[in-house]
Amino acid sequence: MTTMPRTSRVPLRLRHAATEAAGRLRGDQGTVAVEMAIGIPMLVLVVLLVAATYTMGRANLDVNAAASAGARAGSLARNANAATSAATNAARANLAGRCARLSIDVATGGFRRGGNVRVTVSCTVTTRGLTGIGLPGSATFKASATSPIDVYRYVSLGPVGGVQRPEDTGHA
Numbered sequence: 001m002t003t004m005p006r007t008s009r010v011p012l013r014l015r016h017a018a019t020e021a022a023g024r025l026r027g028d029q030g031t032v033a034v035e036m037a038i039g040i041p042m043l044v045l046v047v048l049l050v051a052a053t054y055t056m057g058r059a060n061l062d063v064n065a066a067a068s069a070g071a072r073a074g075s076l077a078r079n080a081n082a083a084t085s086a087a088t089n090a091a092r093a094n095l096a097g098r099c100a101r102l103s104i105d106v107a108t109g110g111f112r113r114g115g116n117v118r119v120t121v122s123c124t125v126t127t128r129g130l131t132g133i134g135l136p137g138s139a140t141f142k143a144s145a146t147s148p149i150d151v152y153r154y155v156s157l158g159p160v161g162g163v164q165r166p167e168d169t170g171h172a
Contacts (some may be wrong), residue, residue, distance in 0.1 A: 012054070052127075056139065059125055063141040066094035067121040071106065071147035074117035080108040087119050099123040100138065114151045120144040 074087030087106045095102060101124040108117055120142070127137040 027094065059123070059139070060141050060143070061122050062095060063123045064143040064145070065165050066091040066123075067119050067143040067145035069094050070106070070119035070121065071117050071145040072105060073098075074108070074119060075149050080111035083111055083117050087117060091119060091121050095121070095123055096145035098125065100126055112150060113153065115149045116118065116146050117149065118144060118146045 039145045070087040070091035074083040077083035077086045089106050091104045092102065094103035101122075103122040105120040105122075106117065107120075109115060111117075121144075122140060122142045124138050124140045125136045127139055
């Protein structure tokens, strides 16, 4: 009959007696409760962090989309004043009700064929809406977009190629 080699020279029953006397052998009672007490709050914190990161990323994308829509709408207008109005309206429509403070800056820069319209949008949102748990504070997102004015399109600066439209000559 073969026996397994012992790992220690102290008999097993004496080792248990020594650890019990020292108060170190208590069993596994209560370890799950401790793990849950630490693990669940950590898990909730990670989920909230992921949700806040997603929401902040989404807000940043929305501000970029508003700036792009404003620049595009401004580039389709026929004059600088109409471009400013169209760009502002388009950006506001894209961010309707999402910003605590909204700032829209439209630069038409000598509105002309081949020029461009640049829109800068700055949106300040409260973090209460971002995280969903009511944290105080705010975050500001800023984006700029530029859209070219078509070279082959009629603008109020004059016709392309010397050809006038009938509605511009009063013979419509």
